[in-house]
Amino acid sequence: MSKIDEIFREKCPDGVSYEPLWKLTTWDKRFNAVDNSKQPMVIKYYYYLANDLKSLVREKGDVKILTTNESELFALSEEVKPETIAEQEVVAIPWGGNPIVQYYKGKFITADNRIAISNDTSRLDTKFLYYILLNRLEEISSFYRGSGIKHPSMAKVLDMRIPVPPLDIQREIVGVLDGFTELEAELEAELEAELTKRKQQYEYYRNLIFSNLTTSKDGEINLLALNTVSTMQRGTSITKNTVQLGNIPVISGGREPSFYCNQFNRNGETITIAGSGAGAGYVQYWNEPIFVNDAFSIKGNNCVETKYLYYYLTNIQDEIYGKKKGGGVPHVHISDIEYYKVPVPSRDIQKHIIKVLDSFYIVCNDIGIGLPAEIEARHKQYEYYRDKLLTFEEIRK
Numbered sequence: 001m002s003k004i005d006e007i008f009r010e011k012c013p014d015g016v017s018y019e020p021l022w023k024l025t026t027w028d029k030r031f032n033a034v035d036n037s038k039q040p041m042v043i044k045y046y047y048y049l050a051n052d053l054k055s056l057v058r059e060k061g062d063v064k065i066l067t068t069n070e071s072e073l074f075a076l077s078e079e080v081k082p083e084t085i086a087e088q089e090v091v092a093i094p095w096g097g098n099p100i101v102q103y104y105k106g107k108f109i110t111a112d113n114r115i116a117i118s119n120d121t122s123r124l125d126t127k128f129l130y131y132i133l134l135n136r137l138e139e140i141s142s143f144y145r146g147s148g149i150k151h152p153s154m155a156k157v158l159d160m161r162i163p164v165p166p167l168d169i170q171r172e173i174v175g176v177l178d179g180f181t182e183l184e185a186e187l188e189a190e191l192e193a194e195l196t197k198r199k200q201q202y203e204y205y206r207n208l209i210f211s212n213l214t215t216s217k218d219g220e221i222n223l224l225a226l227n228t229v230s231t232m233q234r235g236t237s238i239t240k241n242t243v244q245l246g247n248i249p250v251i252s253g254g255r256e257p258s259f260y261c262n263q264f265n266r267n268g269e270t271i272t273i274a275g276s277g278a279g280a281g282y283v284q285y286w287n288e289p290i291f292v293n294d295a296f297s298i299k300g301n302n303c304v305e306t307k308y309l310y311y312y313l314t315n316i317q318d319e320i321y322g323k324k325k326g327g328g329v330p331h332v333h334i335s336d337i338e339y340y341k342v343p344v345p346s347r348d349i350q351k352h353i354i355k356v357l358d359s360f361y362i363v364c365n366d367i368g369i370g371l372p373a374e375i376e377a378r379h380k381q382y383e384y385y386r387d388k389l390l391t392f393e394e395i396r397k
Helices: 002-011 050-054 126-135 137-141 154-158 167-211 306-315 317-321 347-365 370-389
Strands: 017-020 025-027 063-066 073-075 086-094 102-110 113-118 161-164 222-225 230-234 245-251 259-261 269-274 283-287 295-300 341-344
Touching: 025 154, 086 126, 102 113, 102 126, 113 126, 126 137, 126 161, 126 167, 126 370, 167 306, 167 347, 167 370, 245 283, 269 306, 283 306, 295 306, 306 317, 306 341, 306 347
Parallel strands: 063 102
Antiparallel strands: 017 161, 025 113, 063 073, 086 102, 086 113, 222 341, 230 295, 245 259, 269 283, 269 295
16 A cells, blocks of 8 residues: 555545546447437347247356356357457446446456446556446446346446556556455465365264264164154145245245245244245244245244254255155155154253254354355455545545
8 A cells, every 4th residue: 555655645646537438448338228328338138038048058168258247257259149248457337137246357248238348458548447337337237227127327437537546556456456466366265165064064973963962971872754853834825926025034945035025924933945936845944933835834843942953954955855856846745754753852852952062053044154254354344445446536626
């Protein structure tokens, strides 16, 4: 930071100039509501449909696939029509969907992005432009409108006024921010490896606990059918059109709620198992109001803790997945698992097992522990310094 501060004091004692984006960049097409004088030139690209791009993805490709979301996908140049390949240093925002800012330098093919190049890289470094736009993503997001898929008002994007400090300051800032980005990537890779290790440890100890659950101080552990130690209920079928939307999760056939409504049919501790679809058989635990739709619910009775049952069922998750039936949409039914034998130790032992596995789960997943907390702190630090580095006092005219 001190080197950049020195350059600022030397070259920009009175601030820097700000100019509209249309004056500094060339885009991929002429935009409605943008005067032609603001777009004397355009650079046209071939836009691929999403399904066409999927078929081109290769593990060791040499042509970047510039999707409309953040991805690291590549195609092989020999499998792509040459006239659809561009080779430039660009920034891009998606024409529709969730606003993001992307940067790429090299050969690429693109989905329906809005793509820009710097008119004069000796005056505006393309990577510096990327960081400026990334730092103002919230502002760019406000330009996206639409009731369904949102699209940006490119007139507002092109009228954005951005700082243009001397090129050596731009490059110094890019170097600092690239360093932060690389450090974040290294930490995230380390985190992913660590979390994979933690997950394996968690699953190992969870399996060990239930595998060794054969005897207790009082003698043999009872093995009881699931339907005798719990209340099992099918869900109630609803659709978005039959209920008012709200903030109550509607549990259906996937890992995420299918939508949210304003009523519930289960409350408190509840286990749900998805009934159909790609996620059929997926076990989840809830301790809040939910609406069980295309799924079924399980609650422990007076001899079994509900959360103990949840941990037991997640321990045999693969076995439950194996119960899927159906040639088209797969299904799992109550009758497929209701006779599973559940080891039922004393309530005190159950509570101890819950406490142990809760602790393992927190260590494995809590963002506030270890590397996740460090990455979160570094990310906030990165955003702070990015904002500080890219905020300039404008020269008063």
